[in-house]
Amino acid sequence: MKDHELQDLVKKISASLFGKPFRHQAYFNPKLRSTGGRYLLGTHNIEINKKYLEQLGEVELIGIIKHELCHYHLHLEGKGYQHRDNDFKLLLIKVGAPRHCSRLPEAPKKRTFKKVLIYECTQCHLQYNRKRSINTSKYVCGKCRGKLVKTKEMILE
Template sequence: MTDEELQELIESVSKETFGKPFLHIARFNKRLRTTGGRYLLSNHSIEINPLVLDMHGTEELVGVIKHELCHYHLHIEGRGYRHRDADFRILLKHTSSPRFCRPLTEEKQRVQPKHVYECTSCKLLYKRKRRMDVRKYRCGKCAGQIEEIQAVK
C-alpha cells in the first residue's frame, strides 16, 4: 500500500465512521517502532506504522486509523483528545476503535539461567545467567551461606 492509498483509506474511514472529512496529510512512517500510529498536533497529520499492515492485516490497520482519527477530530473540535480524557474514551467506544494496537515486536524468549545457587540455611534458590562469587555474597533472606548446586555449560 502506498501513501496515496493510505490517504484515500483514511479519508473514506473518516467519512464513513465519523461523518466528517479528513483534510490533512496521512503517510506511512517506518521509523515508528512500538506504536501503530500517531496524530501530530502541530500539523494535524497522521502517521501510520507500515508494520501494522504487514503483521496484522487490513482490519488492524483500519482500527489504528480509527484510533488516530479520534485524536484528530476531537483536537480539531477543541475537545479532550488525550487518552485520559472522557471525550476521547467515549468516542473510542462509539466508533468501536481499539484502545491499543496489537504488539508490533516479537516477544523475546527468556534466557535460561546457567547457574543455580542455594542458601545452605533456608534453601532459597538463586537462578543466575552469570556466575557469582559465593565467598562475596550472602543470602538476602537469612544472611546464610550460598553454594552453587547446578552449573549448565
C-alpha cells in the same frame, strides 16, 4: 499499500464513521517502532507504522486509523483528545476503535530481571538488600554507623 492509498482510506473512514472530512496528510512512517500510529498535534497529520499492515493485516490497520482519527477530530474540535479524557474514551466506543493496538508478532517478549544488591556493615555485619546501588562513601550503617561494603550483586529472573 502506498501512501496515497492510505490517504484515501483515511479520508473514507473519516467520512463514513465520523461524518467529517480529513483535511490533512496520512502516511507511513518507517521510523515508528513501538506504536501502530500517531497523531501529530502541530501538523494534524497522522503517521502509521506499516509493519502493522504487513504483519497483522488490514483489519488492524483500520483499527489504528480509527484510533488516530479520534485524536484528530477531538483535537480540532477543542475537546479532550488525550487517552485519559472522557470525550476520547466515548468516541472510541462509538466508532469501534481499539484503545491500544495489538503487539507485533516479531516484537520480543519483555523479560523482567530483578537486580538485588547486598551491602554489609563492616562492624556489626548487618545486611542491606537494595534494588539500586548506593554511595558507600556517603551512607553508613543505620544501626552502628559503620562502613558499608557491597558484598553481592544478584540478578533474578
